[in-house]
Amino acid sequence: MVAYVVRRLFSTIVVMAVVAFVVFSLLYLTPGDPAAVIAGDIATDEDIQRIHARLGLDEPFLVQFGRWVWALLHGDLGTSIFTNLPVTTLIGQRVEPTIALTVCTLVVAIAVAVPLGVVAAAKAGTWIDRAVMAFSVLGFSVPVFVVAYGLILTLSVELDWLPVQGYRNFRDGVWQWFRHLILPSIALGTVYVALIARMTRASMLDVLAQDYIRTAAAKGLARDQVLIGHALKNAAIPVMTIIGMGIALLISGAIVTETVFALPGVGRLTVDAILRRDYPVIQGVILMFSAVYVLVNLAVDLSYMFFDPRIRY
Amino acid sequence: MKTRATLLRSTLVIGVLAATAVLSAPLALAQAQKTLKFIPQADLRILDPITTTAYITRNHGYMIYDTLFATDAKFQVQPQMVDKYELSGDRLTYTFTLRDGLKFHDGQPVRSADCIASIERWAKRDALGQKLAEVTDSWKAVNDKTFTLKLKRPFPLALEALAKPSSNVPFIMPERIAKTDASTNITEPIGSGPFKFVKEEWVPGSKVVYVKNTDYVPRKEPPSWAAGGKVAKVDRVEWIYIPDSATAAAALNAGEVDWWEQMPPDLIPVLAKNKDIKVENIDPLGSMGMIRFNFMYPPFNNAKMRQAVLYAIDQNDYVIGIAGDKKNGHTCYSYFTCGTPLSSEVGAEPMKGKRDFDKAKQLIKEAGYNNEKIVIISATDQPIVHSQTLLTADTLKKLGLNVEIQAGDWGTLITRRTSKEPVDKGGWSIFHTWLVGPDLTNPAVNFAIRGSGQKGWFGWADDAKIEELRDAWFATTDAATSKKAADAVQARAFEFVPYVPTAQFILPTAYRTNLSGVIIAPITLLWNVEKR
Numbered sequence: 128m129v130a131y132v133v134r135r136l137f138s139t140i141v142v143m144a145v146v147a148f149v150v151f152s153l154l155y156l157t158p159g160d161p162a163a164v165i166a167g168d169i170a171t172d173e174d175i176q177r178i179h180a181r182l183g184l185d186e187p188f189l190v191q192f193g194r195w196v197w198a199l200l201h202g203d204l205g206t207s208i209f210t211n212l213p214v215t216t217l218i219g220q221r222v223e224p225t226i227a228l229t230v231c232t233l234v235v236a237i238a239v240a241v242p243l244g245v246v247a248a249a250k251a252g253t254w255i256d257r258a259v260m261a262f263s264v265l266g267f268s269v270p271v272f273v274v275a276y277g278l279i280l281t282l283s284v285e286l287d288w289l290p291v292q293g294y295r296n297f298r299d300g301v302w303q304w305f306r307h308l309i310l311p312s313i314a315l316g317t318v319y320v321a322l323i324a325r326m327t328r329a330s331m332l333d334v335l336a337q338d339y340i341r342t343a344a345a346k347g348l349a350r351d352q353v354l355i356g357h358a359l360k361n362a363a364i365p366v367m368t369i370i371g372m373g374i375a376l377l378i379s380g381a382i383v384t385e386t387v388f389a390l391p392g393v394g395r396l397t398v399d400a401i402l403r404r405d406y407p408v409i410q411g412v413i414l415m416f417s418a419v420y421v422l423v424n425l426a427v428d429l430s431y432m433f434f435d436p437r438i439r440y
Numbered sequence: 441m442k443t444r445a446t447l448l449r450s451t452l453v454i455g456v457l458a459a460t461a462v463l464s465a466p467l468a469l470a471q472a473q474k475t476l477k478f479i480p481q482a483d484l485r486i487l488d489p490i491t492t493t494a495y496i497t498r499n500h501g502y503m504i505y506d507t508l509f510a511t512d513a514k515f516q517v518q519p520q521m522v523d524k525y526e527l528s529g530d531r532l533t534y535t536f537t538l539r540d541g542l543k544f545h546d547g548q549p550v551r552s553a554d555c556i557a558s559i560e561r562w563a564k565r566d567a568l569g570q571k572l573a574e575v576t577d578s579w580k581a582v583n584d585k586t587f588t589l590k591l592k593r594p595f596p597l598a599l600e601a602l603a604k605p606s607s608n609v610p611f612i613m614p615e616r617i618a619k620t621d622a623s624t625n626i627t628e629p630i631g632s633g634p635f636k637f638v639k640e641e642w643v644p645g646s647k648v649v650y651v652k653n654t655d656y657v658p659r660k661e662p663p664s665w666a667a668g669g670k671v672a673k674v675d676r677v678e679w680i681y682i683p684d685s686a687t688a689a690a691a692l693n694a695g696e697v698d699w700w701e702q703m704p705p706d707l708i709p710v711l712a713k714n715k716d717i718k719v720e721n722i723d724p725l726g727s728m729g730m731i732r733f734n735f736m737y738p739p740f741n742n743a744k745m746r747q748a749v750l751y752a753i754d755q756n757d758y759v760i761g762i763a764g765d766k767k768n769g770h771t772c773y774s775y776f777t778c779g780t781p782l783s784s785e786v787g788a789e790p791m792k793g794k795r796d797f798d799k800a801k802q803l804i805k806e807a808g809y810n811n812e813k814i815v816i817i818s819a820t821d822q823p824i825v826h827s828q829t830l831l832t833a834d835t836l837k838k839l840g841l842n843v844e845i846q847a848g849d850w851g852t853l854i855t856r857r858t859s860k861e862p863v864d865k866g867g868w869s870i871f872h873t874w875l876v877g878p879d880l881t882n883p884a885v886n887f888a889i890r891g892s893g894q895k896g897w898f899g900w901a902d903d904a905k906i907e908e909l910r911d912a913w914f915a916t917t918d919a920a921t922s923k924k925a926a927d928a929v930q931a932r933a934f935e936f937v938p939y940v941p942t943a944q945f946i947l948p949t950a951y952r953t954n955l956s957g958v959i960i961a962p963i964t965l966l967w968n969v970e971k972r
Contacts, residue, residue: 158848160855165486167493168854168873169607169887171897174565175858177623178491209485210644211627220643279690291691292682294646389682389691391646399645402821403485404851 128432131440132425139421146417147199150410151192159404160184161208182208195410204414205407207400214411217396224294225392227304228384229377231312236319237370241359243320244327244366248335249354251328259324266321275314275387282310292389307390315384319373326369330362337361363434371427375420473675474971476955477697479688481947481964483681484648487637488625490565493607495876502666502965503650503677504545505611505631508536508555509603510667513724513960515781515881517603518667520659521550521612521632531594532577538585541657544614545636552581557618559602559610564622566608568884571914572601596917597884604885605666605963606878634658634672634967648679663959663968670967673957677966692717692950698971699951701964704823705764711950718953721768721946725777725877725962729762729828729942730888734869735901737862739814739841744807746937750790751800752835758943761827762874769945775889775933777877778944781919782926787934791941800839814843815863816870819850828872828942857898871898872942878962883910883929888939901938 162178163170179185183194198205204214247259283291289310295303334340335358343353382394393412400408431438482496489501510520519525523539542550556579563569563576577590589598602610613631620626629637635650642648658669680697682688689707691697693714703711703719711717731749733740740746755771763769772778773788785792790799814836818829829845836843846868848856853871861867880886890896890910891903909932913925951958957968 158855159851160858163854163858164851165492167607168875169493169879169897171895172858173895174623181621181623207644211487211625212644217644276686279687284690284694287694291694291696292687293680293691293696386684387687389646389680389684389687391643395645395683399483402849402851404855 128429128440132429135421135425135428139418139425142421143414143417147196147410147414148192150413151195152188154404154406154409155188155191157404161404161406164403165209195407199414204411207405207408209403209405214407217408218393218411218415221391221393221396223296224385224390225378225394227294227297227308228311228315228381228390228392229374231308232316232319232377232381233370233373235312235316236323236373239316240320240323241327241366243324245331245354245359247324247328248331248358249350251332256328259328263321263325266317267325269317271314271318271381271383272387274317275310275384278310278314279387294390311381311384311388311390314387315377315381322373323366323369327362327366330365331358334358334362360434364431367427367430367434371423371430375423378416378419378423474673475676475678476674476699476966476969476971477678477680478966479682479691479697479700480648480679481702483645483683484642484679485644486625487627487629489611490562490608490622491625495607498607498609499964500629500637500648501609501611501631502633502963503635504629504633504637505609505613506542506633506670507603507609507611507666508559509599510665511600511603511605511878512664512667514664517599518661518664520603520667521555532591534589534591534598535582536587536589539657539659541655542632543655544632545630545653545655546614547655548614549584550612550632551584551615552587553584554615554618555612556581556587557615558612561613561618561620561622562608562610566604566610567887568597568601568604569608569610571595571884572598594917595914597914600884603667606876606885632656634670635677646681648681650677650679651675658967663965665959665961666963666965670965672967673970692952695952698955699949699958699969701949702947703950705768705948708765708768708948708950716953717950719948719950720958721948722958722960722964723877723946723949723962724960725779725881726769726944726946727874727876728772728777728880728944729758729824729872729874731828731832731940731942732871732873732888732897732899733901733937733939734867734899736860737867737869738812739807739809740869742807743936744803745809746940747790747935748800748803748807748839749832749836749940750934750937751796751803752839753791753832753940753942754795754835755791755941755943757831758828759945761831762824762943763945763947768948769943772941772944775880775886775930775941776882776926777880780877780881782882782923784923784927784930786927787931790934797839804839804841809841811842813863814841814869815867816843816845816872817853817856817868818845818847818872819853820847821849822853824874825850825853825872828874831942832870832872860900874945876962877944883913883926889929889933891936891938899939901936903932903936903938906932906936906938 162175165178166174206213207217243259247256250256279291282289290307293307295307297304340358343357382398385392385395397412484496484500486492486497489497506521508522509517512518521538521542522536525536527534563573575591575593575595577592579589581587617626617628634653634656636653638649638651652672652675658671661668663669685704685707688700689710692700708719712719733746735741759766759769773785773791774783776782816829816833819825833843833845857871859867887897891901891906893902894900909929913929916922916925954972955969957970959965959968
């Protein structure tokens with residue numbers, strides 16, 4: 128297994144190198160010029176050329192790419208050309224809200240979705256199953272922003288129970304921190320509840336049709352023991368895959384949720400950087416995303432061994 | 441056994457309560473102060489008010505910096521950091537003396553050398569500053585509190601330049617910072633203004649924090665625009681950037697924020713229903729929309745084509761398109777902001793009254809229009825730009841012109857407008873934008889009216905006559921001749937048509953009624969605001 132992990136980690140470096148080159152090339156080719164954005168509306172060609180020269184944007188592609196890679200190899204992701212803050216600082220400011228939102232959303236999603244999926248599979252064909260599936264379809268179809276606005280209107284504006292927007296750091300108080308995450312987690316979690324519940328149900332139905340389940344039931348095991356101890360564990364692999372994908376997607380930014388609830392997360396950092404053509408920030412966050420994707424995929428692959436002892440690396 | 445369990449439970453409860461109290465302490469401390477929570481018009485990205493003309497950076501500048509002079513609500517120049525000043529009999533030498541007690545946020549006193557370095561850096565970037573630099577012989581520090589400006593020839597606008605209210609504003613910084621190259625962003629936001637910037641709490645894209653500068657010595661006069669006493673009446677100001685309008689409205693409704701600087705017109709009815717919220721127009725000058733042409737290529741390199749647009753467009757449509765309601769805008773047939781001393785309707789006849797499509801079509805025919813494609817570049821993330829685009833495209837199509845809208849985001853538009861290529865190679869024919877009233881009050885600050893060709897603004901309008909008339913305006917020495925010269929500039933502008941003014945509009949502001957002292961000014965200023 129160690130050899131497998133080392134091999135996968137090496138492949139991460141290759142993937143990130145390819146991502147770095149592709150991202151840098153795409154940004155170079157994409158229309159948009161940070162110098163024009165910096166100069167503002169009241170500017171002349173001369174102003175923009177001066178900013179170009181200062182930022183080194185008038186240099187050839189390979190020179191710019193080489194300089195960036197050299198800095199990267201020294202652990203320097205660069206400096207935002209707008210805020211003058213290091214990209215690592217900007218990402219650091221955004222990581223806590225993103226991780227907090229990811230964890231809360233997944234806790235909400237797994238806590239609700241897995242039992243729903245198991246119950247729906249156990250009661251397949253009944254009204255309970257149909258109700259769970261109807262909820263799943265609804266949860267999957269209604270856009271996140273609609274759920275978010277609905278929650279804001281009812282729970283924040285009308286009832287004044289929870290804050291409309293913003294984020295509080297953990298160190299500013301646990302309760303304040305948690306209060307600011309409840310609505311975004313529910314809004315974002317709805318989609319994942321739907322997705323995980325459907326996947327759990329489908330996977331459970333497959334497993335429940337297996338001979339060993341019938342044997343377990345015939346041996347007199349309680350229904351709950353059969354469902355949880357035998358079926359759910361064997362049905363977990365596709366569910367884990369979906370959860371792993373969810374983690375990767377959430378860490379790379381739940382942009383709509385972050386925008387609606389004004390959460391200063393990584394997703395908004397990325398969108399803001401793209402809109403103003405802040406190249407070092409775009410490159411930095413995309414590199415980080417690619418690393419997260421690869422590492423989460425590795426973790427998911429390794430988790431299969433726990434659920435299915437036949438899998439060995 | 442039961443006692444031990446109870447004891448354990450009690451210990452756990454006390455532990456959790458103590459931990460919660462400790463973890464909540466910083467928040468409680470922050471809440472004990474009077475904090476003004478403010479949603480700004482945009483995200484603050486650049487801290488240097490000299491390298492960029494972005495209005496959000498200008499507003500940040502007003503928070504932390506001070507100016508030597510400032511313009512008041514009567515368009516008069518008033519001393520701000522300057523205590524007293526005098527002009528020599530030959531009108532060539534100004535002598536300025538600073539007020540007592542001026543200190544930068546790092547505790548250092550404000551000295552003449554700081555003022556000179558700051559003005560010299562500003563004059564490298566700002567158009568009016570460059571004009572001042574042209575006539576400047578020297579800046580000299582007499583001592584730490586007194587300095588002189590020696591001119592090569594009399595320049596009546598010298599004080600107006602130093603009191604320029606909008607981008608770029610001649611803010612005063614410490615000399616060591618002001619020595620930074622004028623194209624390089626400063627990294628230390630240290631001023632001597634009424635608030636201090638808290639860099640450690642700055643989260644770009646989310647939050648900017650200022651605290652009251654307790655060392656600031658305000659002037660005694662009442663505030664009037666950026667002039668007068670700048671008294672900070674709250675301990676802390678948080679700019680909370682909320683990109684989504686619906687969320688911003690909900691946050692204001694719920695009382696999570698105190699003030700929303702600029703709201704889209706469609707949300708006015710939603711907020712106006714709340715008796716705890718005041719929706720108000722606090723900007724006496726508003727902003728002006730404009731249609732800017734590319735003068736390098738057909739068809740708008742022909743003045744008759746540009747004049748045709750004057751005869752066809754109806755400003756009333758643009759008022760509704762931009763402001764949503766006539767209460768928030770009006771027509772303004774002037775190249776200088778309506779409501780300011782130099783505004784007039786001289787030469788504006790083609791824009792007024794019933795729209796004359798026949799005349800417009802006749803001009804198009806005389807221009808020899810040959811069905812050249814007209815590309816209007818637009819930005820769908822900027823409603824003011826895009827609504828103007830749709831209206832202009834519709835009007836031009838009614839005139840039988842071959843129009844195509846090419847829409848992207850604002851970042852793409854402002855890059856593409858730098859292109860000097862023809863439309864089939866990525867160029868453009870028209871773009872729309874808007875500028876705040878103070879940027880268009882006279883021929884000195886209205887850069888869009890200029891005819892300076894390749895050195896000028898995008899579109900590169902080239903007209904020696906307008907430049908000549910502008911220079912003649914600079915040479916005027918009293919209000920009457922200044923007005924006459926400005927009228928001449930405008931009359932020529934309506935012939936040459938460097939751009940078409942589309943409407944004057946105001947984006948209303950909304951704040952909780954527990955705020956008082958909001959200053960009526962064309963720039964949002966946060967001193968004097970009290971929170972109950």
